[in-house]
Every structure is written in structure tokens, then in C-alpha cells.
Amino acid sequence: MKKMIGALASLTLAACGPQIETVSFKDGMPSQEMAKLDVPEKTSQRIDDGVATVRQQGRGDLSGTWLVTGGTVLFVNGVTLWTLGSLNFVAGFEPASDNGTTAVWGPHTNDWERTTWKLTAVRTAPNAFTYTLEAKPKGSADSEYAAIITGSHTVAVDEDGKAIKGYGEGRFDIDYDKAARLPSQDSKRGRVSFHYARPNPTAAVTVDVDLKEFVNDATVPNTAAYRYSQVPGGEGAFEFATDSNIHWFDPTKVALERWTIKSRWLATGAGRADVRATGGDLASPVTLNECWDTNFRSTFLDGSASWQERWGVESSDCAFTGASYSTR
Template sequence: MKRLSTLLLTASITASVMATGCIQPTGDAVSDAIPTAQDVRVNLPDSAGEAPAALGEVSEYYAMTRGITRGFNAGAGFVLVLVHAIVQMPPTTVDGNTYTWGPGSDPLDPADYRLTVIDNLDGTYDWSLDGKSKFDPNAEFLTAVSGLAVAGDEAHRGSGEFTLNFTNMKALDPIEHNDDGDGTITVIYDLENRDGTAASLEMHIDGTDENGQAVVADYAYAENQDGSGDFQFSLPADVDENGSALEDIILRSRWMADGSGRGDARISGGDAGDEVVEASQCWSTSFRTVYETSTHPEILPEAGDVSECAFADQDLPELPGV
């Protein structure tokens, strides 16, 4: 969903709540159980800390990782920005342990929206953002986003999951989402980070793009308390950059707290043909390539000094089906 939609939904439901006879707030429990957009994000370092290394070019694997993290952060973050904006207000109605904000909308919005949160009375909360189209007087509510939040020891540092349904989003707002694909994105998170264990995020995409082509992808991310991280993902890319065919690359990027890192990949299809190529690339704290190698020299010839790598050993991705 685009930024404009996020702002409109937030404004619509918030305005609806303010316009109704609101009851007293439920306290901070709901807000604390749901992570913030700042927490559910991939924190890849992006500021330089040293002079460019010998090879001099910005690491392609770092650039791929940064590009994917921005898309991941936008997809997961907008939902949490919206939900947090809503739950700061008192609920419109309370029925036992079910709290509802809305429904409501602005006059020109194509749908009415509501947020429903169910307190399961065990430290967990089911929640859903639903919309009902104004185009059809007999329309029923469709779920745009739904999730389960498990409270942690610290506010916004629990665990849970949520699913974005882009098929329903398009049905609710066909103008805003005319160019979007269909399907779902599911995000699973565990932010407890207890006893030095890594916080983790996973994202699974299952749908079609705007051209009707299947899109299935998995992302997996772990973040340590010192800011170092481990991110795995897949994408099509012209790895050898000769302008011919796109290869399928499954990449595992690891980085230290200072930003230096290493990417290890499996590459297939395209110019790799039936061969599965293993490739590695290391970057410095200024994100410049210091070493690269592959099992297929035409894909990625060896260059640089492996002793400059932040991680000495190759560690290939472990995504499902890989």
C-alpha cells in the first residue's frame, strides 16, 4: 500500500473515533504489545567509516541487500505506523475483551475501515484492519491486514505475525491499488532479544505482480544486540552485468556492527544455465568491495584479498527450498 493510502486510512479512522462518543482508553497494553515500525525493520548500516578499499567499487551484494531491505522495511513498517496511530486513541466500542476503532472514512474514500483488537487475556492480542467498500451497499468487511501480537518483557519487543492481503486491498481501493499485484505478504517477528539471542524477522510473499506473473519469495533476517546482522533473500538479477539474461540469485548477507560484511550466494539460470554457481563478495566499512570470487569465473572472477573479509568463511543461504 502506498504512503498516501497509509495517511488516508490513519486520518479516516482517527477522525471517525474522535467524532463518536468514545469510551475511556484501555491503557497501554495493546500499544505496548504491538511492535513499532522502527523495531520491525532490517537495520543495514549505510554510513561510511573509512577510506575506499583497494578495489574501489561499491559492493554489488551490499547494494542488493540495501535495496531489498528498503522494500522489506516499507512493506512491514507502514502497517505498524497505521495501527499505532489508531490505538493511541480511545476505542469507539468495547464488547467484553473486543475493542473496536471505527468504522469510518473520509467522504471521498472508497471504503469504510475499522480496527478490531481482541485481548486473549493471556498476553496475546489478535488484531485486524478491515474495510467495507462503498461501491456495493451489500458489501461485507474484507480483511486488509490481520495479525497476532504477543507481549514481551519490554514494550514493543514481543513476538507475533501479521499478513497483508493485497487482493483485498485492491478490492477496497481499486483506484489506489490499480497497479498493484495480488496475493499476500506474511511477516513473522520475534523481538525479545533475550540473553543475547538475535531478534528475527521473516517475510513470505505469495502472489502475482501487476502483469499476472507469479511472485514467490522468502526473506529471513536476524539482528544481534550490537547491530550486526544476517539477512537472506532471493531475487532475479543480471549478475554478470552483460545485459543478456537474468540469473536467479539467493543471497545471504552478513555484516558487523561497523558495517563491513560479506555476501554469499547461489546463482542459477540465465547465463549460469543448469549450473548452480557459488559466489562470494566482501565489503569494507565504506561498503567498497575488498574481495570477490565464484565457482564460475565468467559470472564473478576472483579479485582482491580474502584476508580483508569481515567474515573469513563462506556461509551459503538456508532459505526454504535452497
């Protein structure tokens, strides 16, 4: 009987699995690399986010759809780096209080800023946290605090329950409407939501970004969706969708069309993009398809419009055969 009880106890412990390591609050904040998008790039060819309009001249020129993909990735990375940089800057100080379950950094005010910041993190598991970054005008009452960034993060652990530094999964939201009430803020408005996952060094990385009624320099709110996936050292994909007027030059056609682009690439950099516009004032969908080589030079171009210029042979000039449009 004693042997049986001992065996059952051993089985119970085994079923519970290894004990998960308790992660510190500081290490429980997502790093900038956690939600960063990476795309292939030649050291001699930088993708410039200043490319606002793509003008395709001919076969062998730098791929226009690749420039659009790269410019969009740079925009998303800019928002990500600012957000996670702010979190890690505040978390870099010693917390004002830490009872093991909740840690609070701040209030903190830089000498050169007119804003006071406060970061609160709550432990929900040994390796999981929720956090809120609040801010208020310097010298104002505590009732003026507004939640600028809210999120959650789970640190990845290995089979022994040990934390894998730099990997995990989580999400965070930025409320630019609240940030706009603070001193010396830019023109951004709306909300941006991120969901990211980097489980371990060999697993695929995924980053999803949603813009809701987002306004930057333009006056018209923009709602858009971005989806990114990348196998370390292997294939990757990036797709995004937004509403925009394809007939901006025609005052009689003001409806917004749904634009989507899905780009896929190999580890070598060679890839393909499939673009589609639907709805609005379009009687039928408009498509464009382009492939590029390892130097990001256009090798294949096709599309549904009658005026569309075409070149290349898909079967021999594309890293991926067959169109794959975004469903966003």
C-alpha cells in the first residue's frame, strides 16, 4: 500500500510538470525586439520610407511593391520601438514599490519634459504580467493620469520551466487620443493594437497590428490591419489592408476601396507581392502581381487592368507561383 501511494504521488508530481521559474518584473516587460518586423535587405540597398509613390519603369528596376512593403514595415517598426522603448525606459529605474504581486515605477519626470510617467505591473503568474503606463501633465493632480499604454506579456519558458530571455507572447494597446492631452505631443490620434509571439529561437515569429481610426499627419482617420510572419532564417510574409480612394483624381467618385497587399519572400530575399482593390466605385476587383529577385529587381509583372504593363514569365521568373491575396 505504501509503495502504491508513493507511486501515485510520483505520478501526480510528474503530471503537474516542472515548476515555472519566477521572472522579475523588469524582465517581464517586452523588449523592442519582441515585436519588431524584419525583412530581407541588401546592405547596399536600403528601403526608404520616404517612398510615397511608386513609379515602376520597367523590368529589372527596383520592385515597386517591395518598396511599399519595406516602407510600411518601417512605419510599423517606428510605432513599436517608441512604445516598447518608453516601457523599458521607465522600467529601467528601481521600482518605487514592489510587494511581489504589484510593482510601481514612478512617478517620474525628466528635467526636460513636462510630463509625469508612472508604470504599474501586476504579476498574474510566475512568468506572466499585465502592465499600464500612465501619464499626466507635470504638476497636475493624480486624477489627471491617463492610461496611454496597456498590455500583457508572458515570458516563454523551456521544458524545465526556465525563462527564455527575449522570447514570449503578448499584446499592447496605445491610446493616442489620451496621449494627445499631454504637453508637447504630436498629431497622432486613434488607437493601435499589437499582438506578438516569439515562442523560441526556432519557431515562427508573428506580429499583428491593427490601427483604429488612426490619424497621423493626414486629416482623414485610417483603419488598417497588418499581419507579419517569419521563420527564422527562412520564408516570411507580410500583408496589410486599408481603405483608400483609388479615384482620388475624380471628384464624382469619392467612395473608399479596400486595398490589400500580401508579400512573401524566401530567405534569399526573392519574393512576390499580390495586390487587390475591391468595393467602393469599382465594378470588379483590380489586381496587380509582381515578383522580384534576390536584388529586389522586378522580374515579373501582371495585372487585371487592360492598361497594365506586363513582363516576365511566372513559372520561371517568380519565387512563388500562383497569386495569394490577403483576406483582410
